[in-house]
Amino acid sequence: MLQxxxxxxxxxxxxxxxxxxxxxxxxxxxxxxxxxSSILSNRHDFKDKVVLDVGAGTGILSVFxxxxxxxxxxxxxxxxxxxxxxxxxxxxxxxxVIKVMHSKxxxxxxxxxxxxxxxxxxxxxxxxxxxxxxxxxxxxKFLKPDGLIFxxxxxxxxxxxxxxxxxxxxxDLDGVSMRHFGLKLRENASTRPxxxxxxxxxxxxxxxxxxxxxxxxxxxxxxxxMEMRHVAVANKTGKYQGICLWFSCTFPSRLTEPVTLSTxxxxxxxxxxxxxxxxxxxxxxxxxxxxxYDLQLARSEENNRRYAIEVTxxxxxxxxxxEYCTCxxxxxxxxxxxxxxxxxxxLSGITEK
Amino acid sequence: MLQxxxxxxxxxxxxxxxxxxxxxxxxxxxxxxxxxSSILSNRHDFKDKVVLDVGAGTGILSVFxxxxxxxxxxxxxxxxxxxxxxxxxxxxxxxxVIKVMHSKxxxxxxxxxxxxxxxxxxxxxxxxxxxxxxxxxxxxKFLKPDGLIFxxxxxxxxxxxxxxxxxxxxxDLDGVSMRHFGLKLRENASTRPxxxxxxxxxxxxxxxxxxxxxxxxxxxxxxxxMEMRHVAVANKTGKYQGICLWFSCTFPSRLTEPVTLSTxxxxxxxxxxxxxxxxxxxxxxxxxxxxxYDLQLARSEENNRRYAIEVTxxxxxxxxxxEYCTCxxxxxxxxxxxxxxxxxxxLSGITEK
Numbered sequence: 280m281l282q283x284x285x286x287x288x289x290x291x292x293x294x295x296x297x298x299x300x301x302x303x304x305x306x307x308x309x310x311x312x313x314x315x316s317s318i319l320s321n322r323h324d325f326k327d328k329v330v331l332d333v334g335a336g337t338g339i340l341s342v343f344x345x346x347x348x349x350x351x352x353x354x355x356x357x358x359x360x361x362x363x364x365x366x367x368x369x370x371x372x373x374x375x376v377i378k379v380m381h382s383k384x385x386x387x388x389x390x391x392x393x394x395x396x397x398x399x400x401x402x403x404x405x406x407x408x409x410x411x412x413x414x415x416x417x418x419x420k421f422l423k424p425d426g427l428i429f430x431x432x433x434x435x436x437x438x439x440x441x442x443x444x445x446x447x448x449x450x451d452l453d454g455v456s457m458r459h460f461g462l463k464l465r466e467n468a469s470t471r472p473x474x475x476x477x478x479x480x481x482x483x484x485x486x487x488x489x490x491x492x493x494x495x496x497x498x499x500x501x502x503x504x505m506e507m508r509h510v511a512v513a514n515k516t517g518k519y520q521g522i523c524l525w526f527s528c529t530f531p532s533r534l535t536e537p538v539t540l541s542t543x544x545x546x547x548x549x550x551x552x553x554x555x556x557x558x559x560x561x562x563x564x565x566x567x568x569x570x571x572y573d574l575q576l577a578r579s580e581e582n583n584r585r586y587a588i589e590v591t592x593x594x595x596x597x598x599x600x601x602e603y604c605t606c607x608x609x610x611x612x613x614x615x616x617x618x619x620x621x622x623x624x625x626l627s628g629i630t631e632k
Numbered sequence: 633m634l635q636x637x638x639x640x641x642x643x644x645x646x647x648x649x650x651x652x653x654x655x656x657x658x659x660x661x662x663x664x665x666x667x668x669s670s671i672l673s674n675r676h677d678f679k680d681k682v683v684l685d686v687g688a689g690t691g692i693l694s695v696f697x698x699x700x701x702x703x704x705x706x707x708x709x710x711x712x713x714x715x716x717x718x719x720x721x722x723x724x725x726x727x728x729v730i731k732v733m734h735s736k737x738x739x740x741x742x743x744x745x746x747x748x749x750x751x752x753x754x755x756x757x758x759x760x761x762x763x764x765x766x767x768x769x770x771x772x773k774f775l776k777p778d779g780l781i782f783x784x785x786x787x788x789x790x791x792x793x794x795x796x797x798x799x800x801x802x803x804d805l806d807g808v809s810m811r812h813f814g815l816k817l818r819e820n821a822s823t824r825p826x827x828x829x830x831x832x833x834x835x836x837x838x839x840x841x842x843x844x845x846x847x848x849x850x851x852x853x854x855x856x857x858m859e860m861r862h863v864a865v866a867n868k869t870g871k872y873q874g875i876c877l878w879f880s881c882t883f884p885s886r887l888t889e890p891v892t893l894s895t896x897x898x899x900x901x902x903x904x905x906x907x908x909x910x911x912x913x914x915x916x917x918x919x920x921x922x923x924x925y926d927l928q929l930a931r932s933e934e935n936n937r938r939y940a941i942e943v944t945x946x947x948x949x950x951x952x953x954x955e956y957c958t959c960x961x962x963x964x965x966x967x968x969x970x971x972x973x974x975x976x977x978x979l980s981g982i983t984e985k
Contacts (some may be wrong), residue, residue, distance in 0.1 A: 298817055305813070306797075311806045342808045366812035444659075453664045455695045459719035460658070463651055 297360055301337055304399075307550040311339070313540035314399065317429060317530030318343040324427060324533070325349045329391060333384055333398035333417045334410055338364030338377065340397050345373040352377040353393065355384050355417075384413045384420075393421050397429040403474055404554035405435045405526035406576060409584045411492075412499050428494040430528035430540065438486035439511050439570045440477060440523040445557050447518070468557035472588060476552045477523055479544045483564065484511035489524070489574060503578045510571045510598055512606045513564040520561040522574065522590050524554040556590045567607035569595035650713055654690055657752075660903040664692070666893035667752065670782060670883030671696040677780060677886070678702045682744060686737055686751035686770045687763055691717030691730065693750050698726040705730040706746065708737050708770075737766045737773075746774050750782040756827055757907035758788045758879035759929060762937045764845075765852050781847040783881035783893065791839035792864050792923045793830060793876040798910050800871070821910035825941060829905045830876055832897045836917065837864035842877070842927060856931045863924045863951055865959045866917040873914040875927065875943050877907040909943050920960035922948035 304310060318325065318340070325347035332341045335354035341364070344352045354377050356364055361381040368377045380387060396417055402408035418428060441447075445468060449461030487509040492502070513519070527541035542551045564570065571593035579585040595608065603618060604611040657663060671678065671693070678700035685694045688707035694717070697705045707730050709717055714734040721730045733740060749770055755761035771781065794800075798821060802814030840862040845855070866872070880894035895904045917923065924946035932938040948961065956971060957964040 298813075298820055301813070302817065305805060305810065306801070315806050337810065337813055339805070339808050339810070346807065363813055363816055367808070367810060370809045370811055448659070452658060452692070453661075453668050454699065455692050455720070456723045457658065457690065457692070457720060458723055460651075460654070460690055460716055463716055464655065467651055 317538035328394035330395045331393040338367045345376040354379045357383045395427045404524040427531045433492045433528045435489040436486040441481040442521040472556045505576045513568040522556040569606035670891035681747040683748045684746040691720045698729040707732045710736045757877040786845045786881045788842040789839040794834040795874040825909045858929045866921040875909040922959035
């Protein structure tokens with residue numbers, strides 16, 4: 280006999296929520312495959328080595344490391360999910376290799392330094408949840424000087440895009456104009472970006488790197504505030520309606536092709552989807568139109584697991600364009616022409632202008 | 633400049649949640665199309681008629697009715713979404729036809745009786761949210777004796793099924809045994825059914841009707857408690873791991889083929905998905921295995937928008953099987969043989985037994 284009524288104790292509810300989130304992550308093929316293949320294709324790095332799994336969750340990454348031949352894996356998990364990790368370790372027969380430890384990484388002591396750190400710390404738009412800080416602390420505290428970090432680098436990208444789900448979809452919904460509903464959706468989105476899978480066709484420009492993080496060197500201060508200015512050029516005609524954020528991570532590899540885990544709209548969807556900062560009103564752009572904006576990610580004061588994302592639209596005439604800008608502004612066309620001539624070693628005509 | 637931090641006022645948050653739910657519903661093609669085509673293919677029923685839209689939400693169904701030629705549409709909505717409905721009515725230029733009213737249907741007075749009631753009241757497993765009661769009250773209060781209800785009937789189905797997402801998926805996840813995680817998922821599912829899209833292949837038997845509701849006659853008492861006994865027969869070899877619930881609705885039609893909105897796993901997915909009561913442990917069944925269970929849906933005391941769903945497993949030997957049961961139990965095989973002979977008018981041999 281099964282009862283449907285949810286027990287309303289917050290405790291139960293949390294545990295339920297936890298499981299749902301882990302279920303979502305564990306069913307993310309791209310995620311699992313990237314870690315599995317990067318770990319198992321580098322057995323030579325793991326053989327008889329000591330590994331630290333930061334935020335081990337259900338312990339799946341620790342099991343990959345054990346399968347790759349690790350001597351010892353310290354699986355550190357702060358939430359109650361550690362209990363499940365202990366059972367997963369048992370059913371995979373790695374009790375002698377994987378030590379599950381219920382603790383925050385900040386509070387733990389390990390009996391030895393580690394050769395490798397593995398961690399799946401990435402949140403929405405890479406930095407949401409700010410679990411990266413735990414990895415940095417673990418690295419400084421426990422990683423040997425020549426140790427490896429899986430993944431070893433992460434890159435956050437930004438690109439102007441269309442967002443039909445917040446705009447055009449409501450122009451005519453099964454013969455009904457729902458524009459006002461779209462307007463309300465955008466009002467809500469003005470205080471928090473949306474998380475959804477965007478089609479590659481919605482991208483209007485080439486993406487720009489917001490930040491590239493070398494996990495071997497990045498510091499906590501490095502990720503407190505990140506800023507970038509992007510003078511993009513529309514590579515098609517379309518509606519500029521938002522800024523799409525996505526990330527990729529690269530894993531260490533000495534002998535094989537490095538494995539990359541990417542949430543690029545061009546790649547198969549992941550549970551991270553993409554993060555979109557939706558503009559309050561849209562702008563029609565033609566191929567060649569310059570799109571300039573400043574993007575800032577600042578660690579929130581109230582909740583330091585969150586970032587405030589600020590997008591400031593800039594007037595393309597009032598900002599400096601990249602040296603070889605492909606936009607249609609006269610200045611950039613002239614500079615391009617001059618650079619072309621210069622490359623050909625032909626400077627005649629430039630003086631004419 | 634756009635800020636990401638969510639404003640934490642519960643008010644804002646509710647409104648955000650509301651919009652998300654309506655976004656989900658409005659993007660449900662099967663839902664929109666069923667209402668649109670049933671309403672617009674029956675213009676003769678709507679021409680110059682008075683319509684009541686119970687729980688109008690964003691007002692899309694009211695607009696369909698206006699498009700179908702209704703003289704007046706009373707769009708009654710209790711939540712703040714009514715404000716959006718007012719704007720949707722304006723942008724579709726139906727201010728003179730559609731009267732948006734912010735009220736519970738229980739508290740409202742209409743200046744006249746109505747010819748037609750339209751409502752999208754269905755929740756998960758049809759009855760979750762129990763909005764049906766509002767439709768019944770509206771019908772008894774406002775519908776003319778020969779009035780129409782869109783939809784006019786609803787059927788809830790039940791069928792034993794496999795639930796790989798709660799069982800087999802965790803046997804070997806990318807080379808790691810995650811059985812204990814599946815076990816924990818099932819522990820949580822024991823207190824609340826899960827909502828997810830199930831593949832048709834996961835169905836083990838033919839579905840049985842739990843309840844058929846004629847919206848023209850059903851009473852509030854009729855839906856307080858519903859019980860059914862199902863002696864199903866596995867039509868394939870597989871793992872019996874849960875009971876899948878889904879529903880279909882039929883719309884009135886005098887001249888055309890009646891439109892049906894179905895959440896059958898065989899049909900394209902809808903935002904209702906399917907509801908699955910997950911069994912705490914699974915049972916291997918062969919083709920022909922009888923599967924007997926009692927299913928009860930009882931309106932919850934604490935929260936009367938919810939139902940308690942109880943599934944009681946029964947021993948197939950201890951319950952009466954349908955007269956023409958296709959299961960492999962000797963008794964049913966003999967009865968089948970006898971009935972076959974009887975239909976052929978040939979009773980010889982039966983006395984032999």
